[in-house]
Amino acid sequence: MDTVDIRHRVEQLQIDYAYCIDSGHFEDWPEFFTDECVYQIISRDSYEQGHESGFYYCRSKNMLRDRVLALRETTIYEPQRYRHIIGGTRILESGERRCRAESNLIVVRTLQAGEMGIFAAGAYLDTITFESGTPKFIEKVVVTDSSQIDMLLAGPL
């Protein structure tokens, strides 16, 4: 694959990923990951200090499924929607089988009363495999520029 090709595939993956979350199809969300995977949401400040703990930490696709189970069955919060804007993808390293990429993200959250605002801004630090045909995340670290969450962080970013 040439770099244009890789960039194209990574960007397409991000578009599909954002659509999945923004449309509320959480059940499909774990399918963007390999069985063995890491998904984390952590603040920039903690990430730079080398802290382990952030807002979300899943170390298998099944843990992602458990987050979805909780969202559907046990979590209680007011209806809300995310809108992801992902861009500025930089391919940091690439080979035939995998690549590392970094992208910017902004998430606008809209609450049911109509109030909306920038809920999160930050970066995706992604490791992506191309081995199974469809690209999948081996690791996705969501680094949020702010350490503060407004009220609650329910769905994934």
Place this chain on the structure above:
Amino acid sequence: MDRKPSAIETGWPEEGLTRVPYDVFDSGEIFEREQERLFRGPTWNYLGLECEIPRPGDYKLNFIGTTPIIVCRNGEGEVRAFVNRCAHRGSLLCFRNRGNEKLFTCVYHNWSFDLDGNLKGIAFRRGVNGQGGMPEDFDEEKHGLEAVRVTTRGGLVFGTFSDDTPDLEEYLGPQMTGFIDRMFNRPLRVMGHYSHRLRNNWKLVMENVRDPYHASILHLFFGSFGLSRHTMEGAALLDDSAWHHIVYTKRATDDISGSEYEDGKLKSMKSNLSLADPTLLDEWQEFDDGITNMVQTVFPTVTFQQITNCLGVRHLVPKGPDEAEMIWTLFGYEDDEDWQREIRRTQANLVGPAGLISLEDGAVTNFVQRAIRGREGHEASVVEFGGDAVESSENRVTEATVRGFWKGYRDVMGL
């Protein structure tokens, strides 16, 4: 906004601690009184962990009430705290959350202060070419930073503005002190740090953390995966003053037969659920006493928690009558092994603004704030679960721990 007279004028409801007038959650007048009587009064306020400022000159910022505070370690290795306000014309002295300095130098006009808060330098003190400058008799010694009295225990740092605050051990009483020693028993290592903006009065959060009634009801995950149920052995403890509390659970003692949990009456019990990756709840028995969940508060605004092996400090900072910030510090110990660190890290999924057993708290405290608007007169909440007792109990089917908070509050606020 046109405000009705608050509880300051009308007095507390005659029922006493089983009623809480809603005014206390949105009155600006009460908020101001809290700053003066509670946060500048005879209370110990959490300032941080000693391991966050290990070397001389290390500092971090925090708040007591709304007052910005610098916590630092001086040249002799002692912990000091000051109001983060330059003694010249009031600028923030430090504006980075943490760092290391030999002197704190204000950026506005370069006045500088040593690590004990003494004024050490004034830019152009003697003027320029014999003109201007500070008066000859200006006494630097009278213009140091406003000091906060500091105490430490088990690596925790507390501060108070008042000379009347008793020693920490007396403030807490032996049982509460004992629980602090139980968890803060050796050098700590910070594993995570974040903050949670709450759109409600700070006291709704303190009621919430001291409320064992809601835990297995609101947080369905808790009940469904058997992390905490009222059928487990546990206790709701208050010290003699009732200002501080502990609620704990021993998970291994659960027997739901014959309870509302068993026949599915409680919506909070979804026993058909199972985790695809049960390692999410991997744990080890960390404390000999068999306690698997423990939440402890030190009046007014700090909470220490043990959710199995997820250990943390939640420090609440009031931002206004209807806004607060909860600052979380998750920690383990310096001598943790990698597998222990990984378990703590995984269990951190349970807590915080995205926590599987705590995410709802930020929602419900905001629900209260929204629902108390537009009230007719002096409505009050009902805090009568477990009667009107304000004492420890061997069960957690009580709001005594919430009433204890209001006792402390009324003692200090003169309400």
